[in-house]
Amino acid sequence: QVQLVESGGGLVQAGGSLNLTCRSSKNTFGVNTIGWYRQAPGKQRVLVAIGRKDGSVTYEDSVKGRSTISRDNAKNTVYLRLNHLKPEDTAVYYCYALYGHTTYWGQGTQVTVSS
DSSP states (O other), X not given: XXXXXXXXXXXXXXXXXXXXXXXXXXXXXXOSEEEEEEEOTTXXXXXXXXXXXXSOEEEOGGGTTSEEXXXXXXXXXXXXXXXXXXXXXXXXXEEEEEETTXXXXXXXXXXXXXX
């Protein structure tokens, strides 16, 4: 069983920035995909940013150009930097990882952006 633990959420003013951290209990070097999803109140969980084993990265359109996903395999950690935050970025952010054919989710961290 893989544990994913997020941190870094909180209350931020619009226009500000935030760094989210996800630490995996398993080595991230061999992970197929790892990244972030978010779920706003009353909405479905959607992809924010994901990194793949081949090095490719996908960003959701609304965060392109103002977010960066990165990984430190030595620390089994993936990061998400969000800049120019907007109230519509308010959501619970979940870390996601695909090891082999098994998906894992973190418990989520709340991000609230005040206008």
